[in-house]
Amino acid sequence: xxxxxxxxxxxxxxxxxxxxxxxxxxxxxxxxxxxxxxxxxxxxxxxxxxxxxxxxxxxxxxxxxxxxxxxxxxxxxxxxxxxxxxxxxxxxxxxxxxxxxxxxxxxxxxxxxxxxxxxxxxxxxxxxxxxxxxxxxxxxxxxxxxxxxxxxxxxxxxxxxxxxxxxxxxxxxxxxxxxxxxxxxxxxxxxxxxxxxxxxxxxxxxxxxxxxxxxxxxxxxxxxxxxxxxxxxxxxxxxxxxxxxxxxxxxxxxxxxxxxxxxxxxxxxxxxxxxxxxxxxxxxxxxxxxxxxxxxxxxxxxxxxxxxxxxxxxxxxxxxxxxxxxxxxxxxxxxxxxxxxxxxxxxxxxxxxxxxxxxxxxxxxxxxxxxxxxxxxxxxxxxxxxxxxxxxxxxxxxxxxxxxxxxxxxxxxxxxxxxxxxxxxxxxxxxxxxxxxxxxxxxxxxxxxxxxxxxxxxxxxxxxxxxxxxxxxxxxxxxxxxxxxxxxxxxxxxxxxxxxxxxxxxxxxxxxxxxxxxxxxxxxxxxxxxxxxxxxxxxxxxxxxxxxxxxxxxxxxxxxxxxxxxxxxxxxxxxxxxxxxxxxxxxxxxxxxxxxxx
Numbered sequence: 001x002x003x004x005x006x007x008x009x010x011x012x013x014x015x016x017x018x019x020x021x022x023x024x025x026x027x028x029x030x031x032x033x034x035x036x037x038x039x040x041x042x043x044x045x046x047x048x049x050x051x052x053x054x055x056x057x058x059x060x061x062x063x064x065x066x067x068x069x070x071x072x073x074x075x076x077x078x079x080x081x082x083x084x085x086x087x088x089x090x091x092x093x094x095x096x097x098x099x100x101x102x103x104x105x106x107x108x109x110x111x112x113x114x115x116x117x118x119x120x121x122x123x124x125x126x127x128x129x130x131x132x133x134x135x136x137x138x139x140x141x142x143x144x145x146x147x148x149x150x151x152x153x154x155x156x157x158x159x160x161x162x163x164x165x166x167x168x169x170x171x172x173x174x175x176x177x178x179x180x181x182x183x184x185x186x187x188x189x190x191x192x193x194x195x196x197x198x199x200x201x202x203x204x205x206x207x208x209x210x211x212x213x214x215x216x217x218x219x220x221x222x223x224x225x226x227x228x229x230x231x232x233x234x235x236x237x238x239x240x241x242x243x244x245x246x247x248x249x250x251x252x253x254x255x256x257x258x259x260x261x262x263x264x265x266x267x268x269x270x271x272x273x274x275x276x277x278x279x280x281x282x283x284x285x286x287x288x289x290x291x292x293x294x295x296x297x298x299x300x301x302x303x304x305x306x307x308x309x310x311x312x313x314x315x316x317x318x319x320x321x322x323x324x325x326x327x328x329x330x331x332x333x334x335x336x337x338x339x340x341x342x343x344x345x346x347x348x349x350x351x352x353x354x355x356x357x358x359x360x361x362x363x364x365x366x367x368x369x370x371x372x373x374x375x376x377x378x379x380x381x382x383x384x385x386x387x388x389x390x391x392x393x394x395x396x397x398x399x400x401x402x403x404x405x406x407x408x409x410x411x412x413x414x415x416x417x418x419x420x421x422x423x424x425x426x427x428x429x430x431x432x433x434x435x436x437x438x439x440x441x442x443x444x445x446x447x448x449x450x451x452x453x454x455x456x457x458x459x460x461x462x463x464x465x466x467x468x469x470x471x472x473x474x475x476x477x478x479x480x481x482x483x484x485x486x487x488x489x490x491x492x493x494x495x496x497x498x499x500x501x502x503x504x505x506x507x508x509x510x511x512x513x514x515x516x517x518x519x520x521x522x523x524x525x526x527x528x529x530x531x532x533x534x535x536x537x538x539x540x541x542x543x544x545x546x547x548x549x550x551x552x553x554x555x556x557x558x559x560x561x562x563x564x565x566x567x568x569x570x571x572x573x574x575x576x577x578x579x580x581x582x583x584x585x586x587x588x589x590x591x592x593x594x595x596x597x598x
Contacts, residue, residue, distance in 0.1 A: 007073040022064035022075055023051055033077055034086055034115055036093075037152035038065045039201055041502075041523060042161060045153050049089050050115065053077045061085050087119055095126040097204075098147055104205040109513050111203035112150065133178055138186030140365045141194035141210055141358040141509075146178045149206040155179060155198035162502065164477040165308065167192040179206075191311055193476070195304035195500045196358030196382075196509015209358045209510055212379045213389055219350040219379070220263040226349045228266045228338075229259050230330045230409075233274065234356040234420030234505035235383045237533030241512040242387035243397045247526045248533030253402025255354075258390050260403060266338075269405045270353065271412030273326040273333065274419040274428070276555070277301065278546035280572055281323045281425075282432040283563040285495055289466070294318045296471075296486075296493040299425050301325045303363035304500030306576055308476050313483060314578035322573040324376075326419065327353050327360055328369050330409065331376030332571040337559045338409060346372075352379045354386050356420070356508030359500065368574045382510025411551040414537070414544030421531040422474035422504035423450035423457060426497040430461055430470070432547045438464040445544055451535075453503050453527055456482055458493070474499045474507075503527035506534075 002017035009026055016025045021044070026033050036048040046066035053064045056074035061082060064075075076082065094116065101107050115121075133146035153170070156179060160166045167190045171180045181190035199207045219225045231252075240251040259267050285297050300306060300321040309316055324332070331353070335346035353360065363369065364377040381389070390397055404410070415431055418424030427447045434442045449459035450470065455478035458471045471493045473479045479498045485491045501507045506527045514523055543549060560568050 005069045005071050005073075007069050007071070007075060009075045010077055016069055018069070020069050022053055022055075022062075022067045022069060022073075025069050026053075026064065026075070026077055031077055033064050034119060035065060036111060036115065036150065036203055037154065039154050039157075042154060042157040042201070045157065048093070048150070048152055050086055052082060052085050052089070054079050054082050083119070087121060090115060090119055090121055091124055091126055093150055094121070095124055095128065096130050097150065098130075104148070105208045105211065106148075106205035110205065131175060131178070133180075136180075136186050137210070138188035139192065139194065139210065139362070140188070141361045142187055142192070142196060142199060143208050143210055144180070144187060145206055145208075146180065147206075148204045149179055150204055151177060151179065152203060153179075154201040154203065155207055158197045158201045162197055162475050162477060163193065163195060163304075163308075163500070164480045165191055165193055168198065193304045193307040193311070193500065194359040194362040194509075195476075197501065199358060199509050200507075200511070200513065209382050209385065210361060211385065212361065212381055213385050213392075215379050216352055216381060216389070219352070222350075224348060226266075226344055227264045227352065228268065228334050228349055229264045229352040229354060230268045230270045230273075230327070230334075231255055231259075232270045232327065232353070232355045232357075232420065232505065233417045233534060234508060234511070234530065235354050235386070236417075236537075237420070237530045238356065238506070238511050239383050239387055240397075242384070245398070246529065248529035248531075250533055250537055251397075252537075253404065254397060254400040255386075256405055257400045257403040258395050258397055259354075259386075261395050262389060262393055264352070266406045267403075268330060268334065268338075268409040269412055269416075270326050270330055271416035271419070272409045272549070272551065273329040274416035275413050275546035275549045275552050276329055276333075276572070277323055277326050277419075278415055278425075278428045278432050279552060279563050280568060281321050282429050282436060282547070284321055284323065285429065285433055286437060287564065289468075289494060296496045297321055298495075299497045300576075301419070301425055302359070302498060302500045302505075303357070304359040305476065305479065305498045307359070307362070307579070308479070308500065310576055310579040312480075316483065317576055317578065320576060322569075322575060324369070324572055324574050325360075325363065327355060327380075328363065328376045328574075329572050331364070331369070332371040333409060333555075335371050335374045335376070336571060337555065341408065346374050349374075350378050351376070352381060353377050354381045354383065356383050356505045356511045357501070358382060358509040360510075368576075371571060383508075383512060384510055387512070408551055408554065411549060412541075413546050413549045414539065414541030415546040416549075417534045417537040417541075420505040420534050421451070422453065422499050422506075423447075423472045423497065424504065424534070425499075426450045426470055426472050426495065428546055429495065430468075431545045433468075434461070434463050435545065436547065437466070442545070450497075451531075453524060453531075458491075468495065469493045470495045470497075472497045474504050475502055476500055503531065506530040 052061035054076040136144035236252040339346040361380040369376040415428035
């Protein structure tokens with residue numbers, strides 16, 4: 001147990017562990033010190049200086065986030081000198097920041113705006129030349145606008161510490177300092193994996209998702225287009241947060257109705273193809289295990305992970321499942337099976353997906369995702385983008401009574417919603433693999449060992465005498481650690497699930513912002529609530545195993561014929577390829593050395 005340190009903050013005595021800093025001590029008392037570069041999930045930086053406090057006996061105002069507590073310390077967080085210093089620091093930041101807040105996509109969700117209001121800033125007394133850099137719009141997923149960057153370093157740290165990619169770094173010095181990929185390349189030419197975690201932690205509009213709403217609005221108003229949309233599992237338990245609902249509340253039916261009110265002709269559920277993915281992937285795993293195929297087999301649902309693997313672990317490409325993600329499977333079926341069944345011209349269908357993930361925009365644009373000459377998915381909206389469209393349309397989301405998905409691609413089992421949580425794909429696959437291999441009914445279908453937000457989880461399942469060893473990792477730093485230990489012979493598995501984002505899709509780069517609401521330190525709690533929302537949907541389902549979904553069975557009977565069959569391979573499977581690490585390689589090697597890799 002850590003030694004306790006006693007100090008006084010704003011006249012209140014408090015005891016905290018000796019490894020705490022002043023900011024943590026103040027937080028324990030409910031005293032919120034202003035902060036910008038600080039983030040609860042990242043290393044300490046101490047760059048913005050907005051968290052300065054007065055410490056009795058000190059000649060300056062130290063930043064509270066990097067100043068350790070000391071026994072007997074007397075701290076004041078709200079004296080006139082501290083308030084004046086914070087205001088002047090913020091004035092200097094805002095003097096070099098664009099003032100077009102009304103047309104910024106982060107308007108209303110900007111931490112700089114919140115700070116200006118909380119500090120009572122009503123004037124900018126400093127003036128001078130403002131920095132200006134070209135906007136980087138090369139990526140299909142993320143837009144980088146360095147003019148709005150406040151050099152907090154959050155994006156640099158999340159990319160290195162959470163994802164192990166290090167696509168971003170501080171460039172140049174002094175007035176010209178900015179954050180960019182190596183050699184000021186565009187994000188599309190860097191080792192960026194499109195995950196959007198940098199967007200989630202950016203306090204301003206310096207990093208935002210590539211906005212697809214204009215393209216979708218245009219398609220909705222085009223009489224020659226047939227707009228069809230699908231909704232991912234993790235969206236339904238997060239979108240409500242954009243309308244004041246608690247995290248984890250199931251807003252499936254309201255989202256379906258809102259999409260119809262926006263003008264979508266047909267609304268399908270990505271959970272249907274989550275079930276389909278399990279049937280295909282489960283059979284692929286069985287074939288590899290029984291036929292001496294490449295093991296361990298690794299899931300391919302997370303496009304950020306796929307790009308990471310292509311760039312940094314190309315030797316693992318043969319281990320990847322050949323299954324497309326549920327998004328891409330649905331896109332392929334919409335323009336083949338559904339188009340044929342409904343008598344529609346696939347060329348007129350405009351296929352939209354609503355995803356918790358910015359990397360899905362990159363995935364949809366991949367040349368491999370092309371079904372018989374038609375793009376599988378034409379546009380991807382994040383959870384945030386759909387919420388903006390609902391608000392723009394004047395729809396009272398919370399007043400909606402709710403509607404059901406359309407057939408034939410709208411029914412799902414309980415195995416499908418848990419795809420959105422880390423460990424969910426693994427659990428869903430085990431439910432099906434067990435019954436397909438043994439021919440017996442699986443009684444206990446919850447696999448607690450692969451649930452939860454731990455970075456790496458593992459389990460061993462007895463399937464008819466075969467001890468199947470599985471592992472689950474979320475965030476790519478944890479994936480790197482896992483594969484390093486596999487290379488070293490410390491771990492061996494049959495099946496591995498990798499999700500690029502914290503908590504899986506629940507913490508995707510397109511989910512509702514947490515930081516501006518002051519909830520960044522509660523991210524774990526929010527992810528847990530979203531996960532519980534998905535597990536509750538699973539528990540309410542009558543059918544909880546993917547292969548028992550009657551509509552999936554009908555799809556095979558009417559169209560695909562059999563799992564891993566000729567048509568399934570054409571529509572539902574793909575291959576990935578090695579990408580040159582390029583100038584990003586030295587950065588990644590530096591991260592490996594820092595993390596103790598080999």
